[in-house]
Amino acid sequence: xxxxxxxxxxxxxxxxxxxxxxxxxxxxxxxxxxxxxxxxxxxxxxxxxxxxxxxxxxxxxxxxxxxxxxxxxxxxxxxxxxxxxxxxxxxxxxxxxxxxxxxxxxxxxxxxxxxxxxxxxxxxxxxxxxxxxxxxxxxxxxxxxxxxxxxxxxxxxxxxxxxxxxxxxxxxxxxxxxxxxxxxxxxxxxxxxxxxxxxxxxxxxxxxxxxxxxxxxxxxxxxxxxxxxxxxxxxxxxxxxxxxxxxxxxxxxxxxxxxxxxxxxxxxxxxxxxxxxxxxxxxxxxxxxxxxxxxxxxxxxxxxxxxxxxxxxxxxxxxxxxxxxxxxxxxxxxxxxxxxxxxxxxxxxxxxxxxxxxxxxxxxxxxxxxxxxxxxxxxxxxxxxxxxxxxxxxxxxxxxxxxxxxxxxxxxxxxxx
Numbered sequence: 007x008x009x010x011x012x013x014x015x016x017x018x019x020x021x022x023x024x025x026x027x028x029x030x031x032x033x034x035x036x037x038x039x040x041x042x043x044x045x046x047x048x049x050x051x052x053x054x055x056x057x058x059x060x061x062x063x064x065x066x067x068x069x070x071x072x073x074x075x076x077x078x079x080x081x082x083x084x085x086x087x088x089x090x091x092x093x094x095x096x097x098x099x100x101x102x103x104x105x106x107x108x109x110x111x112x113x114x115x116x117x118x119x120x121x122x123x124x125x126x127x128x129x130x131x132x133x134x135x136x137x138x139x140x141x142x143x144x145x146x147x148x149x150x151x152x153x154x155x156x157x158x159x160x161x162x163x164x165x166x167x168x169x170x171x172x173x174x175x176x177x178x179x180x181x182x183x184x185x186x187x188x189x190x191x192x193x194x195x196x197x198x199x200x201x202x203x204x205x206x207x208x209x210x211x212x213x214x215x216x217x218x219x220x221x222x223x224x225x226x227x228x229x230x231x232x233x234x235x236x237x238x239x240x241x242x243x244x245x246x247x248x249x250x251x252x253x254x255x256x257x258x259x260x261x262x263x264x265x266x267x268x269x270x271x272x273x274x275x276x277x278x279x280x281x282x283x284x285x286x287x288x289x290x291x292x293x294x295x296x297x298x299x300x301x302x303x304x305x306x307x308x309x310x311x312x313x314x315x316x317x318x319x320x321x322x323x324x325x326x327x328x329x330x331x332x333x334x335x336x337x338x339x340x341x342x343x344x345x346x347x348x349x350x351x352x353x354x355x356x357x358x359x360x361x362x363x364x365x366x367x368x369x370x371x372x373x374x375x376x377x378x379x380x381x382x383x384x385x386x387x388x389x390x391x392x393x394x395x396x397x398x399x400x401x402x403x404x405x406x407x408x409x410x411x412x413x414x415x416x417x418x419x420x421x422x423x
Contacts, residue, residue: 017046018182025106025175031070031095032102037063043178044109050181051112062105069098089143096139103128110174113181119198119374120367121177127170127205134163158213158222165209172363173205173370180371193243197373200240204366206233207289211359214286227267234260234292240369241299247372248305252298259295263288286326286358293358294323296365311368318361326358 021043024036041060048056072094107128110121141156191197210229213222238260245253267288297319300312 011050014046014049015182017042018050018178019046021046021109022175022178022182025171025178028102028106028171032063032066032098033070034067036102037067040105046182047109047112047178051116053112056109056112059105059109062101062108066098066101066105069094069101092139092142096135099135100132103132106171106174110177113177116181117177118371119201120173120180120370123198123201123205123366123370124170124173124177127166127173131163131166131170134159134166138163154222158225161213161215161222161226162209165212168212168359169205169208169363169366172208173367176367191247191372193246194373196239196243197247197369198240198243199236200243201366201369201373203233203236203238203240204362204369206236207362208359208366209233211286211289211362230289231264231267234264234289237292237296240373241295243373244299244303244306244369249299249303250305252302256295256299259298260292263291266291289358290323290326293319293326293361296361297323300365300368307372308368311364315361315364315368318364319358322358322361 021040024039024043028036037060040063041057044057044059048054073091107125110124110128112121114121138156138159141152141159144152206229210226210233213226213229238257241249241253241256241260244256245251269288297316300319301316303312306312
């Protein structure tokens with residue numbers, strides 16, 4: 007890389023970190039970090055006008071602080087107004103998300119389908135946020151039907167924001183790096199479907215952390231079912247792309263988890279308080295299958311990322327099994343996803359959210375690589391073109407041309423001075 011490209015790559019990495027760490031509010035440091043990332047993306051992609059997207063982040067920062075900036079007039083107390091806080095937070099979220107989506111879509115030619123998936127997830131998260139905010143403004147009792155719908159929308163918003171933000175940050179980071187030598191493989195569409203399924207599971211796993219009513223649990227489990235079906239389709243694509251028999255073993259593990267899943271509703275230990283752990287345990291089969299596929303698919307590219315995903319999947323399985331079973335055997339009915347150190351380890355991994363997001367990124371990059379990425383054929387062609395020239399008539403490929411003070415005749419022999 008040239009020095010300027012190196013600086014731009016570092017800037018893209020800085021921006022990716024701030025995209026990953028982004029929350030509902032935007033601070034001065036967020037604007038600075040995202041502005042640095044926008045500068046890096048503009049240098050890498052050649053879209054100079056991209057730096058002006060920082061205006062959206064500045065506006066988002068302004069609306070995040072509107073309640074504290076407005077003066078108190080009569081009985082109006084802006085800092086204590088719940089509807090004002092909800093409305094300004096929603097506007098700030100829409101503006102910041104629009105800026106991230108606009109910048110992420112610019113990376114499509116260098117990254118592939120991953121930015122598109124990130125943009126869709128972030129756009130859907132904004133829709134869920136609008137529903138959640140509207141219900142919070144008009145609903146006083148969160149335990150009625152409308153309040154439960156608001157809680158479902160809130161969980162969907164948080165899950166989609168995590169999935170979309172993680173994928174967008176990965177797109178910024180990959181855009182700053184050299185394009186990986188990936189070529190389109192068989193089963194590309196199935197791999198992309200698997201990436202979508204993994205992102206749906208991220209949403210479902212996030213929703214389990216906030217389950218406190220049966221409708222939310224039912225919605226979460228439906229998301230799980232659709233997500234795992236798409237994961238199985240993605241594993242079929244991985245089998246065609248080079249994983250072979252190990253991918254079919256992963257499909258069998260996913261199918262076993264789907265068969266066990268309905269049993270959570272008729273389990274004698276079922277309760278709303280125990281619903282989060284009951285929803286996690288069937289997923290252990292699928293998560294374990296993904297760990298095997300990620301570790302043993304030697305013919306799939308991106309080996310370091312696959313091994314990292316396998317390690318994180320394994321940690322999630324151990325923590326969920328040990329901590330979850332210990333919780334179910336407990337006499338305490340008020341059970342959440344945060345008891346004990348083992349489930350604390352699971353919390354650090356998002357109960358599978360973090361490795362599942364990484365798996366979605368891997369499938370998107372492998373299944374639909376960037377348009378500008380060199381294929382295997384072009385890499386070998388470039389290597390042959392850049393190989394040193396050989397002596398005419400030489401039978402050894404190891405003999406290369408060297409500077410000489412005298413000539414070489416037409417037959418390749420030495421021509422004396």
